[in-house]
Amino acid sequence: MGWLNNLLNKVAGVPPTDWTLLDDLTDPGIGIAGKPVSPDECYVELYVESLRLEKARRFATTFDGVIYSFASLAREGANRVEKASVTKPQNLATMDANNLGRVITVSKRIMGAIPWRGDPFGLELGLFSVKSGNLITPLIDYVTKVSDKAGLSIATKVDAFMPLITEGLDMIAGQKNDTEIELAIDTDLSLDRSRLCALVAKKKGTLASTDLTIDPQDRKLLQNGEPLQAAYCVFSIRSSNRNPDWGSIPALQDSYADFTNAINSGKHKEAEEALAAFNRRVITSPDLIPSDKNRLKEKARADLQDAFPGGGQAVRPAERERFKGRRLIDLNLYDD
Numbered sequence: 001m002g003w004l005n006n007l008l009n010k011v012a013g014v015p016p017t018d019w020t021l022l023d024d025l026t027d028p029g030i031g032i033a034g035k036p037v038s039p040d041e042c043y044v045e046l047y048v049e050s051l052r053l054e055k056a057r058r059f060a061t062t063f064d065g066v067i068y069s070f071a072s073l074a075r076e077g078a079n080r081v082e083k084a085s086v087t088k089p090q091n092l093a094t095m096d097a098n099n100l101g102r103v104i105t106v107s108k109r110i111m112g113a114i115p116w117r118g119d120p121f122g123l124e125l126g127l128f129s130v131k132s133g134n135l136i137t138p139l140i141d142y143v144t145k146v147s148d149k150a151g152l153s154i155a156t157k158v159d160a161f162m163p164l165i166t167e168g169l170d171m172i173a174g175q176k177n178d179t180e181i182e183l184a185i186d187t188d189l190s191l192d193r194s195r196l197c198a199l200v201a202k203k204k205g206t207l208a209s210t211d212l213t214i215d216p217q218d219r220k221l222l223q224n225g226e227p228l229q230a231a232y233c234v235f236s237i238r239s240s241n242r243n244p245d246w247g248s249i250p251a252l253q254d255s256y257a258d259f260t261n262a263i264n265s266g267k268h269k270e271a272e273e274a275l276a277a278f279n280r281r282v283i284t285s286p287d288l289i290p291s292d293k294n295r296l297k298e299k300a301r302a303d304l305q306d307a308f309p310g311g312g313q314a315v316r317p318a319e320r321e322r323f324k325g326r327r328l329i330d331l332n333l334y335d336d
Contacts, residue, residue, distance in 0.1 A: 004124040004126050019184070019199055020207050022207065022212060023195060024195055025214055026196075026213060027196055028213060030214075033195050034195075035193060036193055037116055037192055037193050040115070040116070040289055041289060044073070044111075044194075045112060045238045046071060047108060047236045048108050048235050049105070050107075050221070051065075051103070051234065052103050053104070053231060054101065054182065055181070055201075055231060056097075059097075059129070061133060062094045062132040063131050064093050064095070065092030066127070066130055067087050067089070067108075068169070069083075069084070069123070071124075073122070074117035074118050075117060076115065076117055076286045083112075086146075086165060087110055089106050089108055091104055119191060121188065121189045121190075121191050122188050123186075125185050125199065126184040126185075127183045127233050128184075129182060130179050139171055143168035183199050183201055183231055183232065194237060194239040195237055196214060196234065197236065198232055200232040207223075213225070220234075246287070247327070252285060252328055255277055258277065263307045268308050275304050279297050303323075306322075307323065
């Protein structure tokens with residue numbers, strides 16, 4: 001899939017990756033698990049909820065905790081969408097041995113809303129510690145910034161950034177004495193509902209999901225009611241009926257700008273043609289589910305009707321002023 005296997009091959013002293021994955025933990029009342037995941041009816045998002053580090057004790061100085069993810073999902077009318085993310089949350093920066101063993105609550109979105117088209121959900125997830133200082137710290141910062149610029153949810157923007165992300169990660173992995181794998185997984189999941197999962201640094205078969213629960217307060221992992229004494233990462237795959245980044249889809253932004261410019265020209269026929277072009281962009285967008293596409297087209301049609309009431313050929317002065325500088329996000333897709 002992505003880069004994780006390359007890291008595992010490069011970093012010295014990495015044990016076999018037979019860690020335990022528990023992919024259907026009981027929701028303790030935080031309202032994440034159990035929501036339907038149906039093709040073309042929802043989006044899915046990936047969050048890291050909490051984690052516990054353990055292996056970085058060998059570093060004599062401070063270290064940074066880094067979360068890497070790579071997701072592969074079916075995409076409408078195109079190849080599978082691949083989303084890479086590298087993040088160094090503030091509470092994982094410049095840690096020392098005194099921080100090891102405590103639970104870090106993150107609850108950070110590491111993959112934005114992607115339309116769900118059907119199984120499988122391909123996932124690489126890695127948590128690793130990197131010694132702070134020298135060249136490696138700015139290198140981590142660089143890879144994190146590139147990942148952020150790639151965007152969390154706009155699939156069309158990631159391709160140009162993927163080589164930069166993987167090359168930077170390769171350089172980090174090359175620092176064998178300064179990089180420590182905490183946890184990693186490369187798997188395909190079948191989804192029919194949102195779920196809470198945990199990757200635990202214990203051998204497969206040594207843990208039962210019935211023995212583990214999630215603390216609703218800080219989302220730490222409990223074994224028989226007590227904090228689990230092992231490295232772990234609790235993460236969630238969430239179902240959502242909204243794409244919070246819909247207004248940032250580049251192709252739709254550009255097409256909507258052409259539409260508003262046509263309205264400001266005052267020519268009804270040109271505005272109609274521009275609306276038709278916008279609708280085509282919406283229909284073919286891989287970043288929206290059908291219900292959102294229909295809603296967006298209706299709102300754009302309402303703009304045309306407001307600008308040319310009764311099918312008239314002249315834009316009302318008030319409407320001409322309103323459409324100056326109007327952006328896609330101003331369509332207010334979800335009526336917030």
